[in-house]
Amino acid sequence: MGKDGTSIPDEEWERFLRDAEARTPGAPEEPSARARMVASRLAEDPGPPEGWRTHRPPARSGGRARYFVAFFVLVALLVVAMDPGRVTGWFGGDGGSGDTAPLAAESERPTGPPATEAAAQRPTLDDPFRGSPAAKWGDGVAALPLPEARATGWMSKAQVAQALVRSRDFLFSSGLDAGVLRGERPAKAIALINPHQKDVQEYVSAAFRTPSAEHDPLKLFSRFAPSKVRIVGDVVKTRGLITYREGKRGAVEVAADVTYVYPVARAAEGSDEVTRTIVRREIVMGWDDPAKIITEPGTFSLVSYRSDTANGGCGNHTGYFLPEFAAERAVTGGSGEGDAADPYDRSTSMDALVPEGGGTGCGIATRL
Structure with missing residues (x-):
C-alpha cells in the first residue's frame, strides 16, 4: 500500500523484485517477514494493530x-x-x-418366555441363530453346568460327582454328537443305559430297526436324515437345568431338562435357506445301588423320558427329524398338532407340555 492508502502499481512491484534479485545498488531491501505480516494484516484490516497482550476469544x-x-x-x-x-x-x-453376550446358566425355571422383538430377523448360513433367543444361549454341553455334588442315597460325594459327569455324557452322546446328528446310531449313548433294563433295551432296538409311533428313537436321540438336511455350522445352542435327588431303593436320580436348538439347511448343494429344529427333552437317569438292582458299573436305568419338538416333522416316524422350510410351511401353515406354543419358553413345565409317558411332543411353534 502507498502512504496514501492506495495500492502499489503492479509494474513498480515487479521492478522492485527485479532490482532486489539483481541487488542493484540503491535498490530497496526486501521487506522483512515481520513487515510482510504487518502489511498483510493491514491490507485485510486497516484498523489499529492489536496489542501484543490483547486477549481475543478463539474463533468458533x-x-x-x-x-x-x-x-x-x-x-x-x-x-x-x-x-x-x-x-x-x-x-x-x-x-x-x-x-450375543451369553446369558448366565439357568439355575431355576424362568418365570416367562424370552423377548420376541428380534424374531423377524431371518437366520443365515453365517449367522444361523440370528433372530433367535438362542443367540444368547451357551454352546453345546458346556452350557449345561453340573450342580455341586454331595453324598446322596447309596453314593458318596465322589460317586455322585462321577454320576453327574456320566449323565451329562449321555446328553452329549444322544443330542449333540456330530455323527449322531448326521444319522449315525448313538452307540456311546446306548452303552450308558443299563443293559439289564430289558424293556428299555427292547425299545431302543425296535426304534432303530423299525421306527414307529410306539418306538420312536427321536424321543431320546437327535438325528437328521443326511440325504435331506445338513447341520449348519458346528454349534448347537442349549439351555437347561440338571438336578439330582435320592430315588427309590437309595438310587441317585439325575434329572436333565434341556432345550436343544439345531440350525439346518437343505442337503442340496447351493441351498442357503436356514431354519431351526428345537427339541426340549426331560430325561431322568437312575444310578442304582448294585446291591439292590442288577446293573453294570458306569450305567444308569432309564427312569422316565419325554420330549417336545418344534419343526421336526409332526407325524414323522422315520427315525429322523424332517424340518420344514419356507416352501413347505407356505403349504402346511407349519405342521403341528394341538395348541400353539413358543418352543423357547422354558417357563412351562414338561408336565404341562407332554403328559407323563404319552404324547408326541409335536405342537405348532409360534416361532423358530
Missing part, C-alpha cells in the same frame, strides 16, 4: 463441527442400510447376533 469452529456431524450421520445411515439388525442391538434389542 462451527463450520468444522457441522462437517464432522454430517460425516458421522452419513456413516450411521450407511450402517443402517447395510445391517439394520446390528443397529437394533446398539439400542437394547435382541438384534440377532448384534448382542
Whole structure:
C-alpha cells in the first residue's frame, strides 16, 4: 500500500523484485517477514494493530463441527442400510447376533418366555441363530453346568460327582454328537443305559430297526436324515437345568431338562435357506445301588423320558427329524398338532407340555 492508502502499481512491484534479485545498488531491501505480516494484516484490516497482550476469544469452529456431524450421520445411515439388525442391538434389542453376550446358566425355571422383538430377523448360513433367543444361549454341553455334588442315597460325594459327569455324557452322546446328528446310531449313548433294563433295551432296538409311533428313537436321540438336511455350522445352542435327588431303593436320580436348538439347511448343494429344529427333552437317569438292582458299573436305568419338538416333522416316524422350510410351511401353515406354543419358553413345565409317558411332543411353534 502507498502512504496514501492506495495500492502499489503492479509494474513498480515487479521492478522492485527485479532490482532486489539483481541487488542493484540503491535498490530497496526486501521487506522483512515481520513487515510482510504487518502489511498483510493491514491490507485485510486497516484498523489499529492489536496489542501484543490483547486477549481475543478463539474463533468458533462451527463450520468444522457441522462437517464432522454430517460425516458421522452419513456413516450411521450407511450402517443402517447395510445391517439394520446390528443397529437394533446398539439400542437394547435382541438384534440377532448384534448382542450375543451369553446369558448366565439357568439355575431355576424362568418365570416367562424370552423377548420376541428380534424374531423377524431371518437366520443365515453365517449367522444361523440370528433372530433367535438362542443367540444368547451357551454352546453345546458346556452350557449345561453340573450342580455341586454331595453324598446322596447309596453314593458318596465322589460317586455322585462321577454320576453327574456320566449323565451329562449321555446328553452329549444322544443330542449333540456330530455323527449322531448326521444319522449315525448313538452307540456311546446306548452303552450308558443299563443293559439289564430289558424293556428299555427292547425299545431302543425296535426304534432303530423299525421306527414307529410306539418306538420312536427321536424321543431320546437327535438325528437328521443326511440325504435331506445338513447341520449348519458346528454349534448347537442349549439351555437347561440338571438336578439330582435320592430315588427309590437309595438310587441317585439325575434329572436333565434341556432345550436343544439345531440350525439346518437343505442337503442340496447351493441351498442357503436356514431354519431351526428345537427339541426340549426331560430325561431322568437312575444310578442304582448294585446291591439292590442288577446293573453294570458306569450305567444308569432309564427312569422316565419325554420330549417336545418344534419343526421336526409332526407325524414323522422315520427315525429322523424332517424340518420344514419356507416352501413347505407356505403349504402346511407349519405342521403341528394341538395348541400353539413358543418352543423357547422354558417357563412351562414338561408336565404341562407332554403328559407323563404319552404324547408326541409335536405342537405348532409360534416361532423358530
